Amino acid sequence: MNKTKKQGKTKYLILSILGLTVFFGIWQAAVKLGWVSERSLKAPTDIIQTFIYKLTNKSPDGATLPTHFWFSLRLALSSFAIATIIGVPLGWFMGFYKKLDMLLNPIFEIVRPIPPIAWIPIVILTLGIGFQAKMFIIFVAAFVPNVINSYLGIRMTDMTLVNVAKTYGATDWEIFTTVCIPSSLNMVFTGIRLSLNASWTTLVAAEMLASTKGLGYMIQMGRTIIRPDIIIVGMFSIGITGALLNIILNLFEKKVAPWRYRD
Amino acid sequence: MEVRKNKIMVENLCKTYHTNSGDHEVLKDISFNVEENEFLVLLGPGRCGKTVLLNILAELEEQDSGKIIFDGGRPEMGNIGLVFQKYALFPWKTVMGNVEMSPKLKGVDKATRQANAQEYIDLVGLHGFEKHLPKQLSGGMKQRVGIARAYATEADIMLMDEPFGALDAQTRYSMEDAIINIWEKNKRTIVFVTNNVEEAIYLGDRIILLSSRPATIKKEYKVDLPRPRSYTDRAFLELRNEIVANTDLDV
Amino acid sequence: MDSKEVKKWYYVLPIISILMFIVLWIFLSIPADSMIPSPKETWLRFADICVHPISQAILIVHIWSSLRRVLIAFAFAIFLGVLLGVGLGWSKTFYSIFDPVFELLRPIPPIAWIPLIILWCGIGELPKIIIVFIGSFVSIVLNTYAGIKDIDPLIINAGKVLGANKRQLLFEVALPATIPAILAGIRTALSSGWMCVVAAEMIAARQGVGFLIVQGQQSGDTALIVACMLVIGVVSMLMSTFLSKMEGVLCPWKFGKTK
Numbered sequence: 001m002n003k004t005k006k007q008g009k010t011k012y013l014i015l016s017i018l019g020l021t022v023f024f025g026i027w028q029a030a031v032k033l034g035w036v037s038e039r040s041l042k043a044p045t046d047i048i049q050t051f052i053y054k055l056t057n058k059s060p061d062g063a064t065l066p067t068h069f070w071f072s073l074r075l076a077l078s079s080f081a082i083a084t085i086i087g088v089p090l091g092w093f094m095g096f097y098k099k100l101d102m103l104l105n106p107i108f109e110i111v112r113p114i115p116p117i118a119w120i121p122i123v124i125l126t127l128g129i130g131f132q133a134k135m136f137i138i139f140v141a142a143f144v145p146n147v148i149n150s151y152l153g154i155r156m157t158d159m160t161l162v163n164v165a166k167t168y169g170a171t172d173w174e175i176f177t178t179v180c181i182p183s184s185l186n187m188v189f190t191g192i193r194l195s196l197n198a199s200w201t202t203l204v205a206a207e208m209l210a211s212t213k214g215l216g217y218m219i220q221m222g223r224t225i226i227r228p229d230i231i232i233v234g235m236f237s238i239g240i241t242g243a244l245l246n247i248i249l250n251l252f253e254k255k256v257a258p259w260r261y262r263d
Numbered sequence: 264m265e266v267r268k269n270k271i272m273v274e275n276l277c278k279t280y281h282t283n284s285g286d287h288e289v290l291k292d293i294s295f296n297v298e299e300n301e302f303l304v305l306l307g308p309g310r311c312g313k314t315v316l317l318n319i320l321a322e323l324e325e326q327d328s329g330k331i332i333f334d335g336g337r338p339e340m341g342n343i344g345l346v347f348q349k350y351a352l353f354p355w356k357t358v359m360g361n362v363e364m365s366p367k368l369k370g371v372d373k374a375t376r377q378a379n380a381q382e383y384i385d386l387v388g389l390h391g392f393e394k395h396l397p398k399q400l401s402g403g404m405k406q407r408v409g410i411a412r413a414y415a416t417e418a419d420i421m422l423m424d425e426p427f428g429a430l431d432a433q434t435r436y437s438m439e440d441a442i443i444n445i446w447e448k449n450k451r452t453i454v455f456v457t458n459n460v461e462e463a464i465y466l467g468d469r470i471i472l473l474s475s476r477p478a479t480i481k482k483e484y485k486v487d488l489p490r491p492r493s494y495t496d497r498a499f500l501e502l503r504n505e506i507v508a509n510t511d512l513d514v
Numbered sequence: 515m516d517s518k519e520v521k522k523w524y525y526v527l528p529i530i531s532i533l534m535f536i537v538l539w540i541f542l543s544i545p546a547d548s549m550i551p552s553p554k555e556t557w558l559r560f561a562d563i564c565v566h567p568i569s570q571a572i573l574i575v576h577i578w579s580s581l582r583r584v585l586i587a588f589a590f591a592i593f594l595g596v597l598l599g600v601g602l603g604w605s606k607t608f609y610s611i612f613d614p615v616f617e618l619l620r621p622i623p624p625i626a627w628i629p630l631i632i633l634w635c636g637i638g639e640l641p642k643i644i645i646v647f648i649g650s651f652v653s654i655v656l657n658t659y660a661g662i663k664d665i666d667p668l669i670i671n672a673g674k675v676l677g678a679n680k681r682q683l684l685f686e687v688a689l690p691a692t693i694p695a696i697l698a699g700i701r702t703a704l705s706s707g708w709m710c711v712v713a714a715e716m717i718a719a720r721q722g723v724g725f726l727i728v729q730g731q732q733s734g735d736t737a738l739i740v741a742c743m744l745v746i747g748v749v750s751m752l753m754s755t756f757l758s759k760m761e762g763v764l765c766p767w768k769f770g771k772t773k
Contacts, residue, residue, distance in 0.1 A: 015610035023615045040634050102527035107535045113754070114747035115709035117625075117716065118724075121731035122739045126549040201623040205713050208628065216626070223629035231630045239622035246621075321675050341677015351668040354767045355690045365676040368686065396767050416676060 042229040047236075050229040061221040061230060063213055069237060072203055072214040075131065079138035080199040087146030087195070088188055094147070095154025095184070096176050108147070116141035116202045120209050129210035134203070141202035142195040149191025153184025189253055196249060200242045215241075269334060270420060270452045271297040271320070276329035278315055288477035289315050293329070295471050295480060297420075300450040302443075306463040307473030308511050313456040314348075316478065317422045320454065321345045333420075341365055344413030344421040344451070348428045350405045352397040358384060358408050359393040365416040383411040386445055403434040410445065423455045427462070439465055443490060460506050464499055465492050475511035482509055551737035559737035560745070568729060568738075571721055577749060580715065580722040583639065584707050587646035591703060595651045596696060599658025603692075604684060616655070624649035624706065625713050637718040642711060649710035650703035657702065661695020662688060694768045697761050704757060708750050723749070 024044050030036050031043035042050070054065040063071075094101045119137050127133035157180045165175045207216025215238050222230030276293040279286050289312040297303050307313050318324040320331065321343050331337075352361050359377065362384055366376035384393060387407040397405055406426055413421055426442075427435045439462060446453060457463050463470045470484040484506060488498055536553055543552040551559070563573045571579075601608040602616070627648050628641075635641040665688055673687035715724025723746050730738035761769040 012606060012610040015607060016614045019611040020614045020618070023618075099523055099527060102523060103531050103534075106528045106531040110535065110747070112747075113750040114743050115705070115712055115750070117709055117713045118727060118743045118746050120716070121727050122549075122736060122743065124731060125734065125736055125739070201625060204623050205625045208625070209716060219626060219629045223633050226633065228630065228633060231633065235622050235626050235630065238626045239619070242623065243621040318671075323671050323674060339677070340674060343675060345672075345675040347668055347672065349668060351666070351672040353669065353672070353687070353690070355693070355765075364686075368677045368679075368682050398767060412676070 038228075039226055040228060042232065047229050047232050051233045051236075054230070054233055060225055060227065061218050063218075065218075065233070065237065068213060068215050068218045068234075069241065072207065072216065072238075073241065075134055075207075075214065076138060076199045076203040079135045079203075080142045080196055082135075083139050083142035083195060083199070084146050084192060087143045088150045088191070091147040091150025091152075091188075091191070092154055092176075092181060092184065095151040096180055101151075111140075112144055112148075116198070117205045120206060124210050129212075133210065134206045137206045138199045138202050142199040145194035145198060146188075146191045149187045149194070150184060153187030153191075154180045156187065157183045185257055186259075189257055193246070193249060196245055197242070200238075200245060204238055267298040267301065269296045270299045270301070271334070271454075272330075272332040273297075273320075274330045274332070276316070276319065276331070277327050278312070278319065278324075279327055290319075290326070291477040291479045293478065293480060295483070297452055297454055299334070299419075300452055302446060302453045302455065302466060302468045304463040304467030304470045305454065305456045305473060306460065306470050306506070306510075307456075307458060307478060308475050309458050311473055311475050311511075312478040313458075313473065314424055317345070317424045317454070317456055321422055338418060338420065341369060341416060342418045344416045344418045346406070346409045346413045346421065346423040346426045348425040350397070350402075350409050350429075352405060352408055352412070354397050357394050357396055358389060358400070358411075361397070361408050362411045362415050364412060379417075380411070380415050383414045386414070386449060387411040388441065401434070402430050403438055406430065406438060407441065410442065414445075414449065414451070419451050421451045421453045423453060425456055425458065428457070428459075435462070440491070442466065447490075460503055460510070461494060464488075464502055464506070465494065470506070472506060472509060481511075549736050551740055555737040556740045556744070559735070560741040563726070563738065563741065568726060569720060573726075573745065576721055576723050576726050577745065580711050580724065581749070583642045583711050583714075583722070584646055584704075587643045587707060587711075588650055588700075588703070590643075591647050591650040591654055591707070592696075592700065595654030595699070595703075596658050599655040599696075599699075600662060600684075600689070600692070602655070603659045603662025604688065620652055620656075624652070624710050628714055628717055632718055642714040642719065642722075645714045646707045646710045650700075650707040653702040653706060654696065654699040657695050657699025658692060661692035661699075664695065665691045693765050697757075697765060697769075701754070701757055704753055705750065708746075708753065712746060 027041075028043045028045065031038060031041055031046075051065070056064060058064055058067075090104075094104055116137055119140055123133050123137050127136060161179050161183065162175055165179050170178065203214070204216040204219075207214040208220040211217040215234050219231045219234035219238075222228070222234060273296070274294050276290050277288075278290040279288045293316065305313055305316065315324060319326050322337075322340060353364065356364065359380055363376045363380040366379060371379075381393070384390060387410050389404065389407050389411065392400065392404065397408065400408065409426065410423075413423075423442075427438050430438060442455075443466060455466060457466075464486055467486050470486060472481045472484065473479065474481045484502065486502065488496065488502075492499060539550070539553055542548060543550045543555075560573075565572060568576075598612070598616070602613060603609075624645060628645055631641045631644050631648075635644065669687060669691055670683065673683050678686055711722065712724040712727070715722035716728045719725040723742055727739055727742040727746075730736065730742060758769075
């Protein structure tokens with residue numbers, strides 16, 4: 001029985017490799033056999049060359065890939081960090097103090113449905129296209145999921161636990177810090193994850209519309225100068241960085257919130 | 264005493280699970296017979312492998328070794344009734360939709376299958392609830408749907424996996440009466456699994472007592488008490504004490 | 515006592531809240547060099563674009579051209595997304611072949627596709643629809659896949675013992691059980707799709723709410739920008755409300771009001 005299981009695994013691994021091979025094979029063939037113009041798409045092998053070239057060269061878009069990458073990462077992470085530091089406690093307080101909730105929720109409901117991207121024009125006009133302007137836009141995107149999830153986390157606290165704490169004579173503040181906050185952490189982490197993804201996505205949009213550096217700027221330039229290889233190198237850099245950020249968050253969560261991963 | 268023919272013959276059934284934490288022997292050399300139209304109860308401590316045994320009978324799992332012989336050959340899928348402890352109703356279907364599912368899957372035309380389903384819905388006492396969704400029903404009513412759905416397969420063998428295990432005590436008593444009532448009106452061969460001694464004696468023609476993991480057969484009891492039975496009847500209590508003394512403690 | 519007090523605040527606080535918002539807004543718009551339009555200017559600009567066309571279209575036409583792009587893209591995204599999601603969740607072989615490619619492309623934010631898609635398709639309707647499609651497709655696939663994987667094995671067993679063959683098990687049991695997950699995917703897809711259409715229109719379009727907002731930016735017409743932001747928010751809210759209604763209709767066993 002174990003043997004057949006192993007054979008199954010090998011079969012699926014081969015199929016996976018096959019899937020990827022066919023994907024890249026068709027891509028390579030499509031370009032090299034001239035099914036699509038090189039002005040629209042470059043072959044995977046050319047993409048790799050461009051990637052290696054861009055590691056150390058500034059042309060044609062003004063900065064090396066590591067420079068773009070570092071610029072974007074710094075921007076996204078600093079906005080994300082601020083949004084988390086402010087957003088999570090705000091969500092907690094809104095969830096626990098009914099009056100604060102009623103006071104802030106209506107404003108939140110007005111602002112929330114506006115996609116962060118729609119903030120870009122007004123921010124450009126008031127704050128320009130500098131680092132702060134983009135930070136503000138990404139902050140808006142990252143802030144919302146943090147607040148909502150921390151808020152819901154508190155609201156979903158098991159009332160039995162709260163009542164147990166009450167019978168032990170806990171004060172409101174003690175209930176808040178020892179019962180509500182710990183039991184909200186699951187939702188908080190979901191919020192942080194969504195927030196990280198939102199910051200990375202919004203970063204790309206912000207850099208495409210208002211920047212002179214960064215990965216988003218790089219792919220936008222790639223379009224202007226008709227260099228599909230630059231665009232695709234940029235796209236994969238964005239995608240891989242996003243995936244890596246998620247993996248790092250996973251590792252962090254496993255350390256800080258191991259119960260999320262225990263079966 | 265009438266001699267009834269055997270409906271199912273289970274011979275030397277064994278099953279072991281191989282997991283990362285080692286091998287777990289679940290069933291060890293299980294052999295028993297089920298007579299036609301008999302109400303047979305498999306009684307065993309919690310998690311002793313009763314569900315696995317039923318799943319093997321229902322063809323949802325395969326045994327490692329041993330044989331199961333059915334009178335008239337192995338029934339095809341859909342020709343054995345199975346009632347689940349956690350109901351396993353289709354939440355998107357109404358009571359009628361759930362009960363008519365099996366004939367529908369077999370391609371029976373709508374009018375026929377709904378007329379049949381209606382009969383079983385009436386039989387389990389849910390007349391008037393045909394259009395309700397499972398989430399609108401209480402636990403006891405949900406399990407009545409489960410029983411009606413199993414009956415509607417028109418199978419002559421009904422397997423019931425601790426069907427009243429998730430119900431509160433009051434509902435449980437009334438469901439025990441209900442199942443006897445249903446069975447007496449519409450006789451089928453029932454293999455009923457439970458971990459509750461009283462329930463076993465209250466319901467069964469015969470009780471097969473299983474040991475703790477791996478499940479083996481400890482003893483067989485014939486229950487000759489007339490129905491309707493009473494929990495406080497002297498013979499009932501004597502049998503209960505005898506079985507309890509013989510039961511493995513469930514840790 | 516406590517709840518009575520809360521009830522009293524229940525009416526007062528939200529009103530204070532909105533007033534606070536408006537006062538803050540007015541305050542920000544007062545300085546002479548402020549780029550923020552006052553609420554009144556914004557309202558007048560909004561009333562104006564409702565009747566006077568910008569780029570030959572009044573507001574409602576712009577909203578409709580954005581919405582149409584979303585709807586067309588959605589039709590494809592739901593159909594293909596459910597198909598792929600079910601395939602990935604249902605067949606291990608299918609999963610092995612297609613999942614690596616999907617995983618490779620999935621982390622790329624839909625917005626990052628915009629330059630490549632524009633390079634390929636120009637700036638007509640098609641590229642915008644494709645971008646919205648990418649933006650909504652991924653979350654529908656992921657939710658459908660998770661939905662299939664999350665089906666209670668008991669439900670599948672129930673289907674099997676009732677005699678369902680493989681095809682029936684998929685169509686009569688697994689798919690209906692996955693509908694709530696698919697609807698959840700559509701909900702995520704809707705907000706992501708709406709964001710994508712705004713982004714795509716901001717980068718290259720001649721009509722649509724995203725175009726309007728950029729138009730405001732280029733002409734320094736901040737009242738137009740803020741009016742558009744609010745319009746975009748309101749449309750997004752309305753779509754979400756509509757979807758909630760749809761959930762109740764399509765999936766009463768999950769979202770219906772009866773207890």
